[in-house]
Amino acid sequence: MPPLAPEIELRTSPHFHSNRSVEMIMRNVVYALLPLCAFSVWNFGLSALALILVSVLSCLVTEHLFCWLSRRKSSLGDWSVTITGILLALTLPPGFPLWMVAVGGFVSVGLGKMAFGGLGFNVFNPALVGRAFLQACFPTAITAYSPALAKNRFTEFIPTTFTPPFLQPPPLADWIERVRVDAFSGATPLMQQKFDKVTADWQPLFFGTVSGSAGETPALLILLCGAYLAARNFMDWRIAFSMLASAFVSGAAFHFLNPAVYPHPWFVLLSGGLMLGAVFMATDMVASPVTPTGVWIYGALMGLITVVIRNLGGLPEGVMYAILLGNAVSPLIDNLTQPRVYGVHPRRRTA
Amino acid sequence: MKLFGWFGDKALHRGVHVPECKEQTAHLPIRRMNFPPVVIVPMSQHAGTPAIPIVKEGQEVVRGEPIARPDGFVSVPMHAPVTGKVERIALAPSARGDLSLAIYIRPYPAASQEVLYGEPQNIDQMSPEEIVRAVQETGVVGLGGAAFPTHVKMKLPEGRTVDTVVVNGCECEPYLTTDHRVMVEQPRAVIHGTRIAMKALGAPRAIIGVEDNKPDAIQALRDALAAESAITVEAVPTKYPQGAEKMLIEVLLGREVPSGGLPSEVGVAVFNVATLAQIGDLLPRRQGLIERVITIAGTAVRKPGNYLTVLGTPIRWALEQAGATEQAASVILGGPMMGPTISSLDVPITKGVTGILVMARDSFNSRHTIFPCIRCGACVEVCPLHLNPSRLGMLARKGRYEEMESDFHLMDCFECGCCSYVCPSHIPLVQYFRVAKQMNRERKARHAAASA
Numbered sequence: 001m002p003p004l005a006p007e008i009e010l011r012t013s014p015h016f017h018s019n020r021s022v023e024m025i026m027r028n029v030v031y032a033l034l035p036l037c038a039f040s041v042w043n044f045g046l047s048a049l050a051l052i053l054v055s056v057l058s059c060l061v062t063e064h065l066f067c068w069l070s071r072r073k074s075s076l077g078d079w080s081v082t083i084t085g086i087l088l089a090l091t092l093p094p095g096f097p098l099w100m101v102a103v104g105g106f107v108s109v110g111l112g113k114m115a116f117g118g119l120g121f122n123v124f125n126p127a128l129v130g131r132a133f134l135q136a137c138f139p140t141a142i143t144a145y146s147p148a149l150a151k152n153r154f155t156e157f158i159p160t161t162f163t164p165p166f167l168q169p170p171p172l173a174d175w176i177e178r179v180r181v182d183a184f185s186g187a188t189p190l191m192q193q194k195f196d197k198v199t200a201d202w203q204p205l206f207f208g209t210v211s212g213s214a215g216e217t218p219a220l221l222i223l224l225c226g227a228y229l230a231a232r233n234f235m236d237w238r239i240a241f242s243m244l245a246s247a248f249v250s251g252a253a254f255h256f257l258n259p260a261v262y263p264h265p266w267f268v269l270l271s272g273g274l275m276l277g278a279v280f281m282a283t284d285m286v287a288s289p290v291t292p293t294g295v296w297i298y299g300a301l302m303g304l305i306t307v308v309i310r311n312l313g314g315l316p317e318g319v320m321y322a323i324l325l326g327n328a329v330s331p332l333i334d335n336l337t338q339p340r341v342y343g344v345h346p347r348r349r350t351a
Numbered sequence: 352m353k354l355f356g357w358f359g360d361k362a363l364h365r366g367v368h369v370p371e372c373k374e375q376t377a378h379l380p381i382r383r384m385n386f387p388p389v390v391i392v393p394m395s396q397h398a399g400t401p402a403i404p405i406v407k408e409g410q411e412v413v414r415g416e417p418i419a420r421p422d423g424f425v426s427v428p429m430h431a432p433v434t435g436k437v438e439r440i441a442l443a444p445s446a447r448g449d450l451s452l453a454i455y456i457r458p459y460p461a462a463s464q465e466v467l468y469g470e471p472q473n474i475d476q477m478s479p480e481e482i483v484r485a486v487q488e489t490g491v492v493g494l495g496g497a498a499f500p501t502h503v504k505m506k507l508p509e510g511r512t513v514d515t516v517v518v519n520g521c522e523c524e525p526y527l528t529t530d531h532r533v534m535v536e537q538p539r540a541v542i543h544g545t546r547i548a549m550k551a552l553g554a555p556r557a558i559i560g561v562e563d564n565k566p567d568a569i570q571a572l573r574d575a576l577a578a579e580s581a582i583t584v585e586a587v588p589t590k591y592p593q594g595a596e597k598m599l600i601e602v603l604l605g606r607e608v609p610s611g612g613l614p615s616e617v618g619v620a621v622f623n624v625a626t627l628a629q630i631g632d633l634l635p636r637r638q639g640l641i642e643r644v645i646t647i648a649g650t651a652v653r654k655p656g657n658y659l660t661v662l663g664t665p666i667r668w669a670l671e672q673a674g675a676t677e678q679a680a681s682v683i684l685g686g687p688m689m690g691p692t693i694s695s696l697d698v699p700i701t702k703g704v705t706g707i708l709v710m711a712r713d714s715f716n717s718r719h720t721i722f723p724c725i726r727c728g729a730c731v732e733v734c735p736l737h738l739n740p741s742r743l744g745m746l747a748r749k750g751r752y753e754e755m756e757s758d759f760h761l762m763d764c765f766e767c768g769c770c771s772y773v774c775p776s777h778i779p780l781v782q783y784f785r786v787a788k789q790m791n792r793e794r795k796a797r798h799a800a801a802s803a
Contacts, residue, residue, distance in 0.1 A: 008680060021775050022775045286725050341738055342597065
């Protein structure tokens with residue numbers, strides 16, 4: 001008899017498995033987000049760092065708490081909650097009061113993710129659920145933007161950062177006057193375009209040295225980080241591409257109908273949170289469709305809604321609601337675009 | 352998610368690139384394995400009704416002599432793999448785990464073990480019907496693993512024609528190199544078998560599809576073909592599961608076999624290269640199938656190789672010959688993507704066994720935590736049949752097996768395992784599907800019994 005080991009493993013095929021895992025995908029998304037965090041800190045200073053840290057910490061604690069409450073193994077190890085934390089921070093103004101950030105993190109993970117059953121079951125992108133909640137609760141604080149590349153940004157915090165809990169942040173106008181290096185008046189390029197019809201140059205927009213949410217400004221860097229993820233197949237480039245393309249095309253349609261009111265499509269593409277949203281949030285695997293046709297429709301729909309909200313709605317920015325709406329219809333898109341199964345012909349289906 | 356791979360017409364668009372692991376045995380010539388002290392010939396080594404023994408316990412048999420007759424058309428005879436004495440006719444363990452009737456033969460140690468059975472027959476003068484009958488007499492079944500009786504494929508239903516014979520030399524499963532070695536060493540037999548299949552089916556042309564990781568096999572076949580124009584050899588880019596019948600037809604001919612249908616519905620018949628090599632070899636001599644080439648490989652084997660093995664050799668004996676090491680922890684029949692592990696080493700090698708993999712513990716790094724589905728769509732991207740494994744898996748978790756079949760084409764799944772292979776959440780998708788299929792079969796049987 002051959003010297004077979006006493007315990008024989010019985011398994012079912014396939015015995016091979018590719019080396020990809022959820023943990024690996026999520027960890028790589030975190031890696032891809034780190035350059036954005038670094039840029040954000042360089043662009044906005046200490047407050048952005050505090051913002052990111054508090055947001056991530058709040059999300060981690062919330063996830064751990066919910067796991068503990070539901071007597072499950074803590075799911076911090078799959079890294080997905082870290083992504084939520086970073087993304088939430090990157091979509092908030094750099095000087096957003098930290099206590100509000102903590103609330104946002106709790107809502108993101110608690111309401112947006114764990115209430116549905118944790119990773120894999122959330123209907124909406126958790127970070128955007130948190131942000132939508134904050135936008136509804138603190139409409140002034142979430143539109144209080146601070147200037148990019150402010151003086152003393154590495155030595156002092158933005159005054160609003162340490163607003164005591166349950167209090168509204170102080171007005172920023174005087175502080176902005178003191179630290180700004182350009183003509184910044186408290187409005188992001190998107191707001192300026194919407195309300196003053198002043199369109200910013202493309203260069204600062206492209207390289208990100210403008211005012212805005214903590215991590216949404218550097219279009220080029222976002223594209224590079226996204227390209228890394230797409231190249232390693234950790235992200236569905238089709239969603240990002242179709243969302244950007246659809247925003248460009250619909251933006252162009254608006255622009256050529258009325259160039260005086262509606263911005264140039266390049267501005268649409270580079271301004272606001274579109275780039276960050278398309279590359280990192282619309283592509284959230286859990287909340288997006290899985291069918292090959294579905295992902296194109298999904299991306300196109302979100303791009304279109306973004307432009308419609310920006311141009312026709314009362315808000316300067318529409319990416320968040322566009323993605324949340326896209327998330328909501330994603331199961332429907334999936335159902336309507338089931339792939340044609342090999343060997344099944346439409347005409348035979350009736351038989 | 353794939354940027355490349357959509358260019359070029361002759362390529363499998365779906366599927367996965369798995370580690371090939373063929374370098375262990377691909378260069379090793381076929382060697383004969385020693386005869387075992389006892390051979391176990393199960394009566395059911397094929398898809399179809401089991402054969403019926405025609406020998407008695409204690410009877411002497413000669414190597415190559417028929418020892419069981421087919422029971423109906425979808426059945427094949429069995430031949431004595433060795434010269435010896437029928438020890439008993441009793442139940443024997445099978446790879447599926449259940450017991451099935453088998454003939455135990457103890458070889459005579461002093462016998463020359465020459466095949467004295469058979470007589471020459473001239474295939475050129477035989478009609479297609481006679482060829483089909485002669486192929487059944489050889490007992491040849493699909494040697495690629497499916498073990499479907501070959502002569503049944505050669506008999507077309509009334510009014511149907513086949514214009515192309517596809518010869519499957521893909522061998523897309525990792526580790527296995529039997530077809531590879533057969534093509535390299537017996538190209539003439541392959542081609543001769545192909546001609547016989549073409550004649551039986553009245554097909555004007557044949558295509559031998561070989562994956563491009565076997566350039567020596569492609570060259571050997573092309574050399575042997577010389578000026579023959581009705582048969583061509585096509586190199587196809589290596590990708591799993593290209594060796595699946597439906598996939599190869601799609602790649603080579605761009606035709607889609609209807610769901611639940613047979614290749615002949617689109618004018619194609621597919622045979623494995625080793626099957627045709629055996630037919631090309633056995634038919635002119637009117638002999639029966641008594642041995643086949645298997646690959647023995649894996650991480651816990653000292654003498655991996657391609658062994659010409661008499662059918663009925665117990666796996667225990669085969670592993671002794673190939674030198675399984677102390678680390679051996681699992682034994683897989685066939686390739687690692689679709690082959691089952693066996694629980695008993697007394698299972699004999701049957702006509703459908705392509706190889707034996709002896710793996711050390713943790714060779715496959717298969718102990719993963721299962722995460723919930725994150726809907727990444729990787730399984731949808733790779734499913735060669737364009738099913739939606741993600742959705743099927745969710746339904747399976749909820750036990751909604753009927754819905755899987757009625758709305759999501761569960762029965763089309765041929766269990767290639769690509770979905771489980773790529774799933775980053777390590778969800779055992781294809782395993783769920785097997786359970787679901789079985790549950791559906793049982794439910795239907797219950798309904799049939801209840802309504803009867």
